[in-house]
Amino acid sequence: MINLQDKFAKFSEHWTPKVIAEMNDYQFKLVKIEGEFVWHNHSDTDEVFIVVEGKMKIEFEHxxxxxxxxxxxxxxxxxxxxxxxxxECKVMLVEPKGVVNTGENSGDLTAQNDVWI
Amino acid sequence: MINLQDKFAKFSEHWTPKVIAEMNDYQFKLVKIEGEFVWHNHSDTDEVFIVVEGKMKIEFEHxxxxxxxxxxxxxxxxxxxxxxxxxECKVMLVEPKGVVNTGENSGDLTAQNDVWI
Known part of the structure; x- marks a missing residue:
């Protein structure tokens, strides 16, 4: 059994997704976000955002x-x-294993992949 | 944007998963459950349960x-x-498109698949 708030309590840094569960070749990740991320896309996959606590925005081109x-x-x-x-907003991401947070736009905000908590 | 409680408000029956979103070939489904389901398994896939409101149990063999x-x-x-x-407990399921709720054990509780709300 995985308790989302217990998992969120295990880390404080922003924009570093942590894996909490795997379903087939997909992963459920928790991330705390605050401020602006970078423009990016994931060319091979859809990506799901679920807000667990707080509120966030996602900017698109239009x-x-x-x-x-x-x-x-x-x-x-x-x-x-x-x-x-x-x-600060607490978010759960769902996406295939191996997806990098900054997509094709790697840089300072690129987080280590496949980090479990 | 998909609001989980708004979607739950659209149906009242139990054990009939409703699709609210698709990510690649996976689906996010909402289901209201109450009472006992049937023993079953899904031979081809893992299945994720996320409790949105209330509490539930899952019995396994041991x-x-x-x-x-x-x-x-x-x-x-x-x-x-x-x-x-x-x-009554409100649950979100995540699993590949096409998964039948009763797995290999079809019967009275087998719900129509791929019903969107």
Whole structure:
């Protein structure tokens, strides 16, 4: 049994997804976000954002969506997006094993992959 | 943007998973459960249970686990299990498109597949 808030309590840094579960070749990851991420896309896969606590925004080329606690969104593969949170927001990501957080746009915010908590 | 509680408000029946989102060839489904389900397994895939509201149990051959709100569990493929909830519990399932709720054990509780809300 995996308790999401217990897992969130195990780390404090932002923009570093931690794996909490694997289903077939997909992973469930928790991440705390605050401030602006970088524009990026994942050319091979959709990516699911589920807001567990707080609120966040995802900027797209032509619109910005807001996600509150208990809301989710599927970013289609290949679509440029930039996550943002004014205050710390706790998010669960669902995506195939091996997906890098910054997609094709690696840099300072690129997190180590496949880190379990 | 998909609001889980708004989606749950759209149906009242038990044990009938409704699709709310698709990520690649996987689906996110909401289901309200109450009482006992049937023993079954999914021979081809793991299955994720995430409790959105309430609490539930999953019986396995040698143990029973309890899941409360904000907790999740990955039932490994091929493992016999029987979900149970004393009072109504709201659950999100994640599994590949095409998975039938009763697995190999079809019967009265077998729900129509791929029903979106």
């Amino acid at each position: 619109e910005t969506i807001e996600l509150n606690q208990g809301e989710m969104y599927v970013v289609p593969k290949g679509v440029q997006h930039k996550p943002y949170a004014e205050q | 143990e029973t686990i309890e899941l409360n709100q904000g907790e999740m569990y990955v039932v490994p493929k091929g493992v016999q299990h029987k979900p149970y909830a004393e009072q």
